[in-house]
Amino acid sequence: MLRPVLRRVATGLVVLWAAATAAYLALLAAPGDTVDSIVGDGADTPQIRAQIIDEWGLDRPALVQYLDYLARAARGDLGRSYLLHRPVSAIVGEQVGPTLRLAVLAAALGIALALVLAVTTRRPWARRVSSAAELVLVSTPPFLIGIVLLSVFSFRLGLFPVSGDRGFAALVLPAVTLALPVAGVLTQVLRDGLDRALDEPFAVTARARGLREGAVLVRHALRHALLPAVTLVGWLFGILLGGAVIVEQVFGRPGLGQVTLAAVTAKDLPVVLAVVVLSALVYVVLNTAADLAYLIVDPRLRGSR
Amino acid sequence: MMRLPGPGVAASAAFLAVAVLAAARPSWLAADPLAADPLHVLEAPGAAHWFGTDQLGRDVFDRVVHGARHSLAIGLAATLIAVTAGVTLGVLAGLAHRYADEALTRGFDALSAFPLLLLALLFITIAGPGTAGLVGAIGIATLPHYARVVRAQTFVVRRAGYVTGAVAYGGTRLRLVARHVLPNVLGPVPVLAMIGLGEAVLAAAGLSFLGMGPQPPSPEWGAMLADGRNYLRIAWWASILPGVVVTLTVVSLTVVGRHLQHRFEGRDPR
Numbered sequence: 001m002l003r004p005v006l007r008r009v010a011t012g013l014v015v016l017w018a019a020a021t022a023a024y025l026a027l028l029a030a031p032g033d034t035v036d037s038i039v040g041d042g043a044d045t046p047q048i049r050a051q052i053i054d055e056w057g058l059d060r061p062a063l064v065q066y067l068d069y070l071a072r073a074a075r076g077d078l079g080r081s082y083l084l085h086r087p088v089s090a091i092v093g094e095q096v097g098p099t100l101r102l103a104v105l106a107a108a109l110g111i112a113l114a115l116v117l118a119v120t121t122r123r124p125w126a127r128r129v130s131s132a133a134e135l136v137l138v139s140t141p142p143f144l145i146g147i148v149l150l151s152v153f154s155f156r157l158g159l160f161p162v163s164g165d166r167g168f169a170a171l172v173l174p175a176v177t178l179a180l181p182v183a184g185v186l187t188q189v190l191r192d193g194l195d196r197a198l199d200e201p202f203a204v205t206a207r208a209r210g211l212r213e214g215a216v217l218v219r220h221a222l223r224h225a226l227l228p229a230v231t232l233v234g235w236l237f238g239i240l241l242g243g244a245v246i247v248e249q250v251f252g253r254p255g256l257g258q259v260t261l262a263a264v265t266a267k268d269l270p271v272v273l274a275v276v277v278l279s280a281l282v283y284v285v286l287n288t289a290a291d292l293a294y295l296i297v298d299p300r301l302r303g304s305r
Numbered sequence: 306m307m308r309l310p311g312p313g314v315a316a317s318a319a320f321l322a323v324a325v326l327a328a329a330r331p332s333w334l335a336a337d338p339l340a341a342d343p344l345h346v347l348e349a350p351g352a353a354h355w356f357g358t359d360q361l362g363r364d365v366f367d368r369v370v371h372g373a374r375h376s377l378a379i380g381l382a383a384t385l386i387a388v389t390a391g392v393t394l395g396v397l398a399g400l401a402h403r404y405a406d407e408a409l410t411r412g413f414d415a416l417s418a419f420p421l422l423l424l425a426l427l428f429i430t431i432a433g434p435g436t437a438g439l440v441g442a443i444g445i446a447t448l449p450h451y452a453r454v455v456r457a458q459t460f461v462v463r464r465a466g467y468v469t470g471a472v473a474y475g476g477t478r479l480r481l482v483a484r485h486v487l488p489n490v491l492g493p494v495p496v497l498a499m500i501g502l503g504e505a506v507l508a509a510a511g512l513s514f515l516g517m518g519p520q521p522p523s524p525e526w527g528a529m530l531a532d533g534r535n536y537l538r539i540a541w542w543a544s545i546l547p548g549v550v551v552t553l554t555v556v557s558l559t560v561v562g563r564h565l566q567h568r569f570e571g572r573d574p575r
Contacts, residue, residue, distance in 0.1 A: 011411070011414075014411050015411055015414045015415045015418055016418075018411055018412060019419065022415060022416075023427070026427055026428075026431055029431060135556055135559060135560070136552065136556060139503065139507070139552050139555035139556040139559060140551075140552045141507055141510050141511055141514070141527070141530075141548060141551055141552070142511070143511065143527075143530060143531075143548070144530065144545070144551065144552065147530065147534060147537060147544055147545060147548065148545060150537060151537050151538075151541050151545065155537065155538050234418075238419075238421070241422075241423065242420040242421060242422030242423060245422055245423070245426070246422070246511055246514065249515060250534070260423070260426060261426075261515060263430070264426050264429060264430045264517070265516075267430055268430075272426060272427050273427065275423060276419055276423050276424065276426075279418075279419060279420055279423055280415070280418040280419050283418045283419075283420075284418055287418075
């Protein structure tokens with residue numbers, strides 16, 4: 001049991017290191033001088049330049065700077081913003097709250113909707129309607145969903161505020177916008193899983209015991225259908241974070257997405273890098289956790305390799 | 306037994322044909338997308354302007370038709386980069402020694418650890434906004450899709466009898482790969498690329514919605530949405546109709562792609 005666990009954790013660490021290195025290479029590949037980026041529009045004298053080179057350690061060999069970057073990143077120090085002259089971790093820490101609230105509510109809504117849809121649309125005609133709806137949801141750009149919801153529920157019906165982050169009402173439309181594409185994909189995966197589980201011998205046995213079809217579905221097949229959906233947890237996170245950038249822009253909400261966009265526009269590379277590396281970290285942690293959960297749930301996997 | 310494709314597939318294929326025509330010869334379908342008419346600003350859809358007009362009095366339909374060129378070209382170029390790089394790296398990983406294979410595979414893993422949109426934003430921070438940055442960013446972010454599939458295919462093919470035979474027959478490695486391995490691993494790639502094209506168009510629209518794509522006044526679907534958003538309260542058509550066209554394009558690509566996939570795999574296309 002220990003070997004496969006260690007193997008998966010080690011793989012996760014290697015992927016993380018590769019991601020951090022790729023991000024560092026991006027920093028090196030950026031056109032223009034790092035000193036120029038830090039000076040920005042501020043006072044520019046040879047003394048200030050020398051001071052910056054000294055302060056940021058830019059005169060050291062590239063390899064030393066790279067190792068120093070890795071060591072600091074491992075301690076959670078992701079550098080300082082060129083623009084705001086503050087630690088990136090502080091900037092991200094302040095803004096992560098609203099985005100997290102949005103993502104968690106959206107994930108909960110999306111998962112709940114997918115469960116209900118996958119279980120209730122078993123009849124052929126319902127399945128056809130639901131499949132078509134899923135395809136449209138998956139293919140619709142999230143900003144379009146957001147704009148349609150805004151125009152119907154805020155402008156026509158006046159049910160929800162147009163923008164901002166005051167209270168729960170302002171969170172509803174953004175969360176629904178993010179949740180709909182998630183529900184589209186998850187419903188497809190769950191439905192395939194249910195189809196496969198219902199063909200298994202245990203489903204036949206359960207039916208032979210006289211269980212109603214609904215009970216077979218919910219009590220027996222659904223658990224099996226949920227397993228493949230667990231592997232999607234990393235993907236789900238990526239979709240929520242990427243989607244949050246767009247949704248925050250549509251609804252004028254504060255959060256990590258707005259910070260990232262502002263940093264991209266201002267070429268504030270350390271902030272962009274920090275968000276990107278952080279998202280890779282969460283992705284790897286979630287995926288490794290999902291892999292380990294699989295090991296616990298399914299003993300057949302423990303022997304492999 | 307050959308079965309005719311259903312009405313959904315036929316409609317999707319027809320829509321794609323019109324979209325391709327719009328991208329190749331926009332002037333056959335629509336008038337000048339930049340012609341502003343200050344007397345007819347934000348007019349609702351009607352006989353004169355099918356999709357209405359925007360805040361400068363430009364015809365939204367004309368702009369959507371001309372925007373097809375930008376949006377589809379970005380998606381196509383990005384997919385082309387992803388397929389070329391993905392197939393090359395996938396074949397390399399599939400043929401390589403165990404350690405080199407492991408390194409490449411972990412590289413693909415690392416690349417997919419970044420959410421597509423954030424990786425693209427990082428790329429754009431470095432390369433600057435505009436069409437080139439967009440294409441490169443989406444191309445690099447989606448290459449692991451193709452690389453993984455091709456690597457798995459290469460594993461199967463390299464053990465096939467005809468490859469062993471070709472090795473015994475002699476000849477350069479390059480010739481072996483080009484003549485025997487490559488043609489046989491490419492099978493699933495075109496269909497994957499078709500579905501991937503939809504994803505690329507979607508990502509491109511999202512990034513240009515954020516202002517990272519082709520700069521105004523050139524018409525691009527995502528940018529049109531961002532533009533029209535400010536007038537949403539009085540003129541929904543200027544932002545929602547271009548968005549609907551993006552959705553129809555992506556749905557059509559997926560429907561036709563899946564149909565071809567089922568046919569290719571010998572399953573009954575539904």
